[in-house]
Each structure stands twice: as C-alpha cells, then as structure tokens.
Amino acid sequence: MKNFLIITNYYKDAEARLTNRIKEYIENKGGFCSVFFSNGETPGEAAPHKENIPADTQGVLVLGGDGTLIRAAAALVKSRLPLIGVNLGTLGYLCELEEKDVFEAVDKLMKDDYMVEERMMLGGYGIKNGEILSADIALNDVVIHRTGALSVVNLIVYVNGEYLNTFRADGIIISTPTGSTGYNMSAGGPIVDPKAQMMLITPINDHNLSSKSIVISADEEVTVELGKRRSQKDEMVEVSFDGDSKVRLEVGDRFVVRRAEDTAKICKLSSESFLEILRRKMSAYT
Numbered sequence: 001m002k003n004f005l006i007i008t009n010y011y012k013d014a015e016a017r018l019t020n021r022i023k024e025y026i027e028n029k030g031g032f033c034s035v036f037f038s039n040g041e042t043p044g045e046a047a048p049h050k051e052n053i054p055a056d057t058q059g060v061l062v063l064g065g066d067g068t069l070i071r072a073a074a075a076l077v078k079s080r081l082p083l084i085g086v087n088l089g090t091l092g093y094l095c096e097l098e099e100k101d102v103f104e105a106v107d108k109l110m111k112d113d114y115m116v117e118e119r120m121m122l123g124g125y126g127i128k129n130g131e132i133l134s135a136d137i138a139l140n141d142v143v144i145h146r147t148g149a150l151s152v153v154n155l156i157v158y159v160n161g162e163y164l165n166t167f168r169a170d171g172i173i174i175s176t177p178t179g180s181t182g183y184n185m186s187a188g189g190p191i192v193d194p195k196a197q198m199m200l201i202t203p204i205n206d207h208n209l210s211s212k213s214i215v216i217s218a219d220e221e222v223t224v225e226l227g228k229r230r231s232q233k234d235e236m237v238e239v240s241f242d243g244d245s246k247v248r249l250e251v252g253d254r255f256v257v258r259r260a261e262d263t264a265k266i267c268k269l270s271s272e273s274f275l276e277i278l279r280r281k282m283s284a285y286t
Helices: 017-028 066-075 099-110 274-285
Strands: 003-009 032-038 059-064 083-087 115-128 131-138 141-146 153-159 162-169 171-175 198-204 214-217 222-227 236-241 244-250 254-268
Touching: 003 017, 003 066, 017 032, 017 059, 017 099, 032 066, 059 066, 059 099, 066 083, 066 115, 066 131, 066 254, 083 099, 115 141, 115 236, 115 244, 131 236, 131 244, 141 254, 153 171, 162 171, 162 198, 171 222, 244 254
Parallel strands: 003 032, 003 059, 059 083, 083 254
Antiparallel strands: 115 131, 115 254, 141 171, 141 236, 153 162, 153 222, 171 198, 198 214, 222 254, 236 244
C-alpha cells in the first residue's frame, strides 16, 4: 500500500499537526497522500465524494475516534477501500491504533504487512402506508427510539414475519457484532466478536424486569412496528443509523432491518486477539 487517503476529524486534530506529520512521512517514503477534513458528525461530511478520491488510492487512515471511523466506513462503502482508525478520542474499541503507534503502522501498511477483516453492515428502510421510506446502512447499529415526552413506546418486533415480542421501552437497538461494544453494550447487551455473523436485538430501558437481549442469525429479517399505547395514537419514534437520525415513524409504521449486501473493510495490523483487545480496553476504562 503506497497511496493513502487521510480522513481527519478536525475537532480532534484542529491544527492538523498530526495529519501533516503523517502526510509528510508517507511522501518521504515514496508514497502519495491526499487529505480530507471531516467534522466527525455530519454524514455528508464524513468522507470525500467518490469522484474526489484519487483513483489509485489503496487505503484510508481515519484520525479521530470510533464515530469518525464508523461514518467514514458507511460513506466509503462502495469504494471497497480498507480503513484503519487512529484513536484521538477517549475509549475506542474500533480504532486499532493510538497516536503513538501511527508511524510504525504506516511502515507496516507500506510493506503490505496487514490483514483485512470484512465486517457485516445493516441495511434498513421504513414503510408508511405501503410506501418505502428512505433507506440507509450502518456499521454499528440501527436504533429506533422515542422522541418528545419522557414516556415509553410500544415496539412490536417480528423476525422473518413471525411475531417475537412487544417491548414497552424507550427504544430498541439492532446491532452488528462490530456495534456490540457501542450503544448495545451500554444498554446491557452482550459483547460479540466483531468477525461474527449475527444480529443483536437489545431493548432500551424496557419496562420489564426479565427483558433480555436476543441474538439471531445474520440472515434473518427484523421488522419493528410502532404500536398504539394511547388512544390519541400520537406517539412518534426516530430511526438512527450509527447515531444519525434519518426517519420518523408514527403509529402503524414499520421499519425493516436486514444484513446489508455491502461490508466494511477494516485493516488489522496486530495479531492481538479480540479478547486481548477487549481486556486491554476495558482495563483502561476502569
């Protein structure tokens, strides 16, 4: 790998000091590097448009945190470029590198001393009065959550058209294995090896003491319907892809989630196992 694209969250490297050092280092070693500055939050500004990426680009260094990497992965999914994250934030499960490791990592990348992991993604779309609403993809999770007043909503869940359960909760998380260490973990869901092929369904603050997460095959299709809780039928929920709200649903509307056809390509430089990484990250957090 000789030709790189650097995507930098400018809030994390505001004066581009690290970005410029990496660019200079790559070019001094005979490589090429283009740079794009992202705000790390707005999907449309997560990565350059395809036509603005040099055709010979071979890989993407993402400087920021897990959120910056997740949004870049979704934005660049059709490019099939492998990405590797450099954590400039607090705790990053998805970003393999810390700032101190970045130049050694560049050396390995330029020697083609790396592996590429294919991470499953989720695709989803809404259905309102029989019409399809806007669709999108997510690397971490699709979250259906209440809006407005502090009250629970009724979420009726079907798997492959078969009724599963009705959750009276603040919302529900449908997560990939990669996203299991994100919102899913915070909501009490299980942690899963990111290379696994499955989906996790985790309710958010379910009004039921015995409520648990449910793990299903990646080949299943999950449909969530917003059910009526009050006679006014004025409840609403929002659907977020990797934290970015896309769709609003009203009572009777449905949202369908399934495995996306595309995958995210994540570079892996270390032979460190998932359990070793997890143990190290969790010990750093305590």
